Amino acid sequence: MDTLGRRLTLARTRRHLSQEAVARRADISLNHYRRLEQDKHSPTLATLTRVAAALGVTINTLSPKSGKTGQDSHSYPEDLDPFPAAS
Numbered sequence: 001m002d003t004l005g006r007r008l009t010l011a012r013t014r015r016h017l018s019q020e021a022v023a024r025r026a027d028i029s030l031n032h033y034r035r036l037e038q039d040k041h042s043p044t045l046a047t048l049t050r051v052a053a054a055l056g057v058t059i060n061t062l063s064p065k066s067g068k069t070g071q072d073s074h075s076y077p078e079d080l081d082p083f084p085a086a087s
Contacts, residue, residue, distance in 0.1 A: 002064040005039035011055045011062065012037075025054030 012022055023033035027050060035041035036051065043051065052059045 003039050004043075004062060004064060005037045007062045007064065008037045008051065008055070011057050015055060017055070022051065022054050026050040 008022075012019065019033055019037065020030050023030045026033065026047070028047060032041065032047075033051070036043055036047075048059055048062065052062055055062075
């Protein structure tokens with residue numbers, strides 16, 4: 001399932017950051033950030049903006065894509081694409 005928490009985790013791990021580092025950069029508590037990654041809390045726009053900046057991505061990157069549904073459908077933003085285009 002494509003969720004905000006999944007996208008946060010992907011963005012964070014691709015950048016080799018700890019949850020603590022992202023929380024510190026976004027000026028939120030570590031527990032709050034953990035709840036965001038676990039999809040146990042919905043962030044305000046202000047918090048989402050700070051987290052996106054801390055991860056070096058846009059808010060759109062973190063927004064789950066709508067459209068196709070089902071187990072075989074995947075939607076990845078360009079900077080989280082597991083198979084980036086060859087240069």
